[in-house]
Amino acid sequence: MKWRCALFQRWLPAYLDGESAPFWQxxxxxxxxxxxxCRLETEELQQVVERIKxxxxxxxxxxxWEAFSRELHLELAHAVPEPAPRRPWLRVPYYxxxxxxxxVLLLWxxxxxxxxxxxxxxxxxxxxxxxxxYAGMDDGLWQGEEFPSWDVNAxxxxxxxxxxxxxxxxxxx
Amino acid sequence: xxDPHLVDRAxxxxxxxxEELVKKYxxxxxxxxxxxxxxxxxxxxxxxxxxxxxxxxxRDFRRQSQFRTWxxxxxxxxxxxYLKNKKKYGEPTDFQEMPLPSEETPDDTLVAEEERRRLYAxxxxxxxxxxxxxxxxxxxxxxxxxxxxxxGGSAGAARVNYCQxxxxxxxxxxxxxxxxxxxxxxxxxxxxxxxx
Numbered sequence: 001m002k003w004r005c006a007l008f009q010r011w012l013p014a015y016l017d018g019e020s021a022p023f024w025q026x027x028x029x030x031x032x033x034x035x036x037x038c039r040l041e042t043e044e045l046q047q048v049v050e051r052i053k054x055x056x057x058x059x060x061x062x063x064x065w066e067a068f069s070r071e072l073h074l075e076l077a078h079a080v081p082e083p084a085p086r087r088p089w090l091r092v093p094y095y096x097x098x099x100x101x102x103x104v105l106l107l108w109x110x111x112x113x114x115x116x117x118x119x120x121x122x123x124x125x126x127x128x129x130x131x132x133x134y135a136g137m138d139d140g141l142w143q144g145e146e147f148p149s150w151d152v153n154a155x156x157x158x159x160x161x162x163x164x165x166x167x168x169x170x171x172x173x
Numbered sequence: 174x175x176d177p178h179l180v181d182r183a184x185x186x187x188x189x190x191x192e193e194l195v196k197k198y199x200x201x202x203x204x205x206x207x208x209x210x211x212x213x214x215x216x217x218x219x220x221x222x223x224x225x226x227x228x229x230x231x232r233d234f235r236r237q238s239q240f241r242t243w244x245x246x247x248x249x250x251x252x253x254x255y256l257k258n259k260k261k262y263g264e265p266t267d268f269q270e271m272p273l274p275s276e277e278t279p280d281d282t283l284v285a286e287e288e289r290r291r292l293y294a295x296x297x298x299x300x301x302x303x304x305x306x307x308x309x310x311x312x313x314x315x316x317x318x319x320x321x322x323x324x325g326g327s328a329g330a331a332r333v334n335y336c337q338x339x340x341x342x343x344x345x346x347x348x349x350x351x352x353x354x355x356x357x358x359x360x361x362x363x364x365x366x367x368x369x
Binding site: 009010011012013014019044045048049051052053055056057059060064065068069071072073075076077079080081082083084 | 184186188191192195196199200203204207208217220221224225228229230231232233285288289292293296307310311312317332333335336339340342343346
């Protein structure tokens with residue numbers, strides 16, 4: 001069987017029902033005029049369908065349905081419908097619940113992946129600050145209990161030109 | 174009264190409303206059961222069981238499909254269970270259990286009856302699922318989409334199943350017809366032999 005015939009026969013029921021799109025219906029008809037095997041197969045299946053439709057099941061007598069209804073009524077009268085199943089408060093598909101979980105995980109990873117100063121960097125920053133604030137402390141610039149102030153002008157006011165130059169040179173490091 | 178309205182009332186426990194639904198669909202469900210189990214008495218019992226189950230579980234029906242499709246699904250499950258038990262506990266399925274109208278009929282009707290018998294015999298040799306798909310498509314007029322909701326799977330799978338079922342039925346019908354021709358030819362052959 002050619003691949004075209006296999007494809008056609010796969011869609012044969014839709015062609016027989018007339019359910020396929022007009023374009024495909026025309027393609028099938030064109031194939032049928034060219035292919036004798038598919039034409040024979042189509043005719044035979046059509047005959048089978050017509051044969052089934054021509055021989056429906058015999059219709060039961062009205063007395064049959066009366067007895068049927070009577071018996072069923074007795075059974076239904078004793079039956080009690082089950083209560084409706086309790087519906088969950090959140091009718092969200094399970095796969096959608098994964099989205100918030102994924103978002104939380106991503107945020108957690110993102111927060112951990114951002115560059116944090118390492119302990120070595122922290123020590124360097126602290127050392128530089130100490131060096132800046134307490135510059136000149138070991139050199140005897142500060143007397144007694146005097147504590148260095150953030151007001152630079154007040155601190156350097158008492159210094160001579162030479163001392164200021166020394167201090168500024170140290171501050172540049 | 175429309176189906177949704179009747180279903181609403183039945184869900185509130187209104188038995189007459191449900192019985193109206195039963196009257197509306199009893200022939201279709203019975204026809205389907207007959208085709209599947211090939212036994213009129215069992216088909217009647219299974220139809221009643223299907224309606225009883227539908228009434229008990231009517232509040233589970235969430236209108237995701239038509240009520241008719243839901244009923245077909247219940248009936249088919251009942252029939253499958255019956256066939257499974259029957260297969261398990263012996264008593265193989267026999268299409269001869271399907272009684273045919275036995276009225277006094279003229280010759281042409283007898284020929285039609287013979288053809289009907291051959292058709293039923295060929296249908297009886299099909300697997301239950303293929304019988305179901307043929308019945309739902311040709312006798313109940315369901316679309317492939319509706320068939321897929323009743324039998325499970327996709328609409329494409331239902332179409333392929335239907336095609337396969339028709340091809341298998343065609344093969345069985347050929348063998349039934351050939352068997353019939355062979356049976357008819359036997360007296361002729363016998364007569365020829367006796368003349369010699």
